[in-house]
Amino acid sequence: MNVQKIGLIVRREYVTRVMKKSFILMTLLTPVLFLLFIVIASLIFAYEGDEQKVIAIVDDTDVLHKAIPDEKNLYFKFPEEPLDQLKQDVQEGKYDGVLVLPPIDLEDKEYLPQYYSDKRLPLTLDETVKDVVRGRVREYKLKEMGITEDEMDRLNTRVQLKPQSITDKGENNSAYSNIIGAGLGYLMTILMFMITIVYGSFVMRGVFEEKVNRINELIISSVKPMELMLGKIIGIGGVGLTQFAIWAILMPLVVMLGQLLVPGAAQTAPQMNPEMMNQISEFDLGTVINEIANQNWMLILPTLVFYFIGGYLLYASLFAAIGSALGDDMNEGQSLTLPVMLPVILSFYIAMSILRSPDSSLAFWASIIPFFSPIVMPARLAFNPPFWQIALSLILLFAGVLACVWAAARIYRVGILMYGKKANFKELWKWISYRG
Amino acid sequence: MNILELQGISKSFGDFQAVRQVDLNVPKGIIYGLLGPNGAGKTTMIRMITGITGPDEGRILVDGAPLREDHIRDIGYMPEERGLYKKMKVGDQLIYLARLKGMSSAEAKAKIKAWMERFDVKDWWDKKIEELSKGMQQKVQFIATVVHEPKLLILDEPFSGLDPINTNLIKDEIHRMNEAGTSVIFSTHRMEQVEEICEQIALVNKGKLILTGPMQVLKDQFKKHVFKVGFSGPLPESIRMNYQIDTVQQDWIKIKLEPEQDSNQLLQEFLKQGCRITLFQEVLPTLNEIFIEQVGESNRQLIH
Incomplete structure (x- = not known):
């Protein structure tokens, strides 16, 4: 085989491709497109919707102590009116929905508040409402059972296997x-x-x-x-x-x-x-x-x-x-x-x-x-x-x-x-x- | 001295025998015609001469020595399937092709410039092939074939697809290079193109060599002893009686002589009858006629 001639061919193949406009464009644009992708993707992930919801809460057993911080795009009210009146208010557009909190049963692992509205909550808001209620229910239960937050924390144990080699040949891994x-x-x-x-x-x-x-x-x-x-x-x-x-x-x-x-x-x-x-x-x-x-x-x-x-x-x-x-x-x-x-x-x-x-x-x-x-x-x-x-x-x-x-x-x-x-x-x- | 010798060359592709036991000598400094119908094995023979494929049997000598890698520089080849890198510039492309033949970059550049000047196309250097017309591309193709000053030029169907102007241009260049000592092999199935150019020919059919020799010798060998006589006045009765008449026209006639008849006697017969002779000429077969006759003959032999 003639190395010199292979060299000539290699050079032509390389130079004609690298000098092509499409190659230069592709090579430079790919990272730019990647950047664009990252930016757009993170904007989409960061976007949580701009729908503002006002929710009326009927809390007869005072689970929430009438105080609950407003979340982003989500406002809670504790009106005094009866449920029927509130339903009426929802239809008139004063509230987006009514959340009725039943009494908490310490034995029951499920807690089923009712949400009255003709429109369902968007998924993210639905999660937020559930999170807020779950936290309060947990606090309530802990208090009723006489367990402090600190004691509860100590029950959570993190477990991780730490590999230890027996011989030198063993894999020295973290x-x-x-x-x-x-x-x-x-x-x-x-x-x-x-x-x-x-x-x-x-x-x-x-x-x-x-x-x-x-x-x-x-x-x-x-x-x-x-x-x-x-x-x-x-x-x-x-x-x-x-x-x-x-x-x-x-x-x-x-x-x-x-x-x-x-x-x-x-x-x-x-x-x-x-x-x-x-x-x-x-x-x-x-x-x-x-x-x-x-x-x-x-x-x-x-x-x-x-x-x-x-x-x-x-x-x-x-x-x-x-x-x-x-x-x-x-x-x-x-x-x-x-x-x-x-x-x-x-x-x-x-x-x-x-x-x-x-x-x-x-x-x-x-x-x-x-x-x-x-x-x-x-x-x-x-x-x-x-x-x-x-x-x-x-x-x-x-x-x-x-x-x-x-x-x-x-x-x-x-x-x-x-x-x-x-x-x-x-x-x-x-x-x-x-x-x- | 021969520029090229084929000694007992054979080549098969699987069951198909493309070339069978061909012996061929091409003298130095000649314009040689390699003739045969499509599929006769011409291109396969040329591919073996240019080292593209090797023969199964036999030997190829270039300028007296067995075909070696550095013979690439001695051979210029224009294939029937022609083409260039469409996206490459004319100058870059010609330098690349010349360097693959073994020329240095500087030498190639100088030679290419000279050729482009010859063809009056020196401002094409930075043009891409795809920007050129078909006729322009053919000129570039020809430069690519001859730029390394080969001793042996092999042209496979060189005039196919060429316009008349380029055909003449390239014919002239071929003659000029031939006079300067380059040997040329033409491969074609178009006889009339070769008749005026080639000094010697080889006739190939179905992979076999059926005929070789100088053009004049072959024409002599295959002549039919037909004479064309131009005269004024009526055709003498004695001629009509004693000779086999091939064609009669208003003012000329074609007569085929029997082996015992002589052309001088024929002329004398005309003169004796008082005819005024305007033309007396032996009709030699055209290459096309020899070709058709011989190919037909060899096909018959192959069938039986």
Whole structure:
């Protein structure tokens, strides 16, 4: 292979793409759009509605002591009129509803106040009213049962398992290891998934365009098909790295900017389940930073680079082969791209599911088999998988890369000179077996 | 000395035999025609010569040496399926293609500038290919083929899709380069285009070589001994009696001579009868006629 010529091809593939207006726009606009998304999302979350409600309360047993602070958009009144009169007032628009509080039964776990109105309360106000009443009922019950607030507080015990290694080999984890591992694994998997899909399809499109432009035969009379294919794959890989490098710099800036614009944006934007929120709110930042710093980055980072290179080469070469087999109409190619997309999507789901059990047998097998490992293994890296598994997985991955590049190059050299109809898998198989 | 030799070349794709046992010598400095109907195996042969695919059997010698990677610089190839990067600028694109052939950047730039000046298109340097008309693109394509000054120029159906002006322009350039020592191989199924240009031809059908040789020798070999005689006055009776008449027109006639008959005697017969001769010429077969006859012949042989 002629390294100098591959270099020329890499340069052309890289420069023509990076200099394109659409590339520059995409690269710069993505963080801006992201910023916009954060701002809009947090504004939406912060928005609680501007409906003002006035609620009349009938409290014959004096549960609320006639005093209840007005909430945002919610006002409480304690009128003296009888219920029938109040219902009348609601119809006349003086109040939005009447809340009737029954006497509290200490034995009963349920408390059922009635709300009289023809319109239901909006969900958030409904919650607010319930919260207020629940708090008062609780106070009332505590007082009746003779329990002080302090005693009640002591009944709440926080339990957390603190892992302690028995031998030196044991995993030296803090209480937050699992969550942080999952977070890091999640990030790495998303990164690998995007790289394979996005830049893989760039490669496919590039190969296809050369074919449609009918320039292949001219180029192939100067360089070997393998050189053209590798040059293209490496060049586009470089474009991907450039884009990610720019984003890596811009994204933190954007997030900071977002927090300046909308205080608290970062907390409200991601939708998390309350349980996870609870755990996170109990985090103390020092431990978290400590935990992240304690990750074995000396192993994770180089390993991640190998998975990036291996995963990208493997899938990009397959995408190149598919691109060469397409006919003049790219849209016809669905049936050809699906078999390549399928393992990528599948491994993404596998990776998501094993974040919960990173040492399961599914996790093991999926992170060893070449087509899945570049996306699945990065999800496990933060959980300290045994070194031999990483080594085996990488060896198999690069064996897989060699096999895929070889097979793809054999399809590619035939495919790029075939015009008209797209090929089917039977034909691709035949092309692999052609000599010379 | 031959610029190109094919020795026992064969190539199959699966069960399909595209080229079978072809031997071919192309002398240096010649304009050579590789002729055959569509699907005869011409393009496959050319792809083997340009190193795009390798032969299953046989040897290819370029300028006396087995085909090597650095022969890429010696060969200029214009494929039948032509194209350029549409989004790339003319100058950048030509430099890129020339550098892939092994030229240095500076050398390529100088040569390309010279060619663009020749074709009177030097202000196209920064234009994208997609901004050019079809005819303009063809000029750029031609520059891309010849910029590295190849010793052997291979043109596959070079005139298909060309307008008459560009056809003449490129014919002139080919002659000029040929006079400067470049060997040229034309591949086409359009005989009339080749007849006036090529000195030697090879005729290919169904992957096999059926005929090779210098144009004049072939025409001589396949001539039908037909003479065209122009004369004034009525056709003499003795001619009508003794000769096989092919075509009769107002003022000329075509006569096919039997092996024992002689053209001088025919002329004398006309003179003896007192005819005034305005034309006396042997009718040689056109390449097209030889082609059709030979291809038909070889198809018959392949069937039986």
